[in-house]
Amino acid sequence: MFIAKVIGNVVSTQKNARFRGMKLLLIQPYITKEGRLQISGSSVVAVDSVGAGVGECVLFTQGSSARLTPATKDAPVDAVIVGIIDAVEVEGAVLEKP
């Protein structure tokens, strides 16, 4: 899993039937580098399965495992938000969330 910040959302009307009712969030991955959380890599569109919203720091899962939440079961989905992050601790210190 990776850490990300929810930065927006994606609207699609003409889509696969399994996407009906799904909340599609745009998330920006973050990594820890030099003791801080820093932007890294490409923005991803992930299905929300935990009630996440814009501005929150989340944990997301990719690949076939993204289908193992109640919200995404058997759907053609390859990224899902599985948790809202309260804290990231590195070497005893709590990092500032983005």
Place this chain on the structure above:
Amino acid sequence: MFIAKVIGNVVSTQKNARFRGMKLLLIQPYITKEGRLQISGSSVVAVDSVGAGVGECVLFTQGSSARLTPATKDAPVDAVIVGIIDAVEVEGAVLEKP
């Protein structure tokens, strides 16, 4: 999933039998960066499952989940278009589509 623009198509006559009748589109991934949608990464060949066409902004799924649409079931396919994007919203603003 990632955001992409449909930029072309691929024609193949000699191919796996499961590809018969599939529309193979060439898509260019985009990511959000500095508040805009920007080209990122390699062009991908994806099967269309939602009636997408050249010039449209789409959502695509990769990996084993790409087989979970009616168009791609049990096929040796690792990328599929699952939605046509109406809007990408970042921090309250609707981004210009590529």
Place this chain on the structure above:
Amino acid sequence: MFIAKVIGNVVSTQKNARFRGMKLLLIQPYITKEGRLQISGSSVVAVDSVGAGVGECVLFTQGSSARLTPATKDAPVDAVIVGIIDAVEVEGAVLEKP
């Protein structure tokens, strides 16, 4: 899927039993960039499932979907050639094949 050119082959005698009789081709991925097909990324060893040969432009599939051809069923294979490409069209123009 991605576009690639078949550039060679790999010979292996001591190998997993499921690889017996498989044709292992070395392929170089290409992407579209600035209206042309350009080399991109690492060379890959892919199983041929469509009768492809050196010099041909092909379509290949990666990951678990690579096992869904008659040639690769249930084999420990993560890349397979699924089509020989006749043409790649971008914005109405047919690109020159590598």
Place this chain on the structure above:
Amino acid sequence: MFIAKVIGNVVSTQKNARFRGMKLLLIQPYITKEGRLQISGSSVVAVDSVGAGVGECVLFTQGSSARLTPATKDAPVDAVIVGIIDAVEVEGAVLEKP
């Protein structure tokens, strides 16, 4: 699998039900380069399945295989720690662990 060092942990209260009781560790991948173990790539959040702790050098598995430990069975998990590394040997020499 890749080599990593456990550098911290992630706390999440609002999460997928299958994550209850899981220990989420933040790990930094390392690769061998010029005869040494060096930091490489993005930090990853992995589930612990072997009793690993901060500061230890571990082996981790990604993708669907990450669900094949007792700790992660059927969970929407894409990274798991599967071993604590005692030694990495390259060309007869034991490398210094990070």
Place this chain on the structure above:
Amino acid sequence: MFIAKVIGNVVSTQKNARFRGMKLLLIQPYITKEGRLQISGSSVVAVDSVGAGVGECVLFTQGSSARLTPATKDAPVDAVIVGIIDAVEVEGAVLEKP
């Protein structure tokens, strides 16, 4: 699949039960570039399924397909050596092995 050279091994005592008896080799991927085999990308820890040893040039498989050898069945493994490479031929020439 990718080409790699076996450069070392990894020792782990405290590990997932399915790893008992597995030989964990450290491998360095190689790609073809400018008509030669060159180091590319991160070193990987792969399970040996064909009797490979340090110094040999091998073929390895990643992802869920890595579980489809007798040595790795149902194990939380994402990389496995599936063949020892005798020769890599590019445009009629046999490349020097690393």
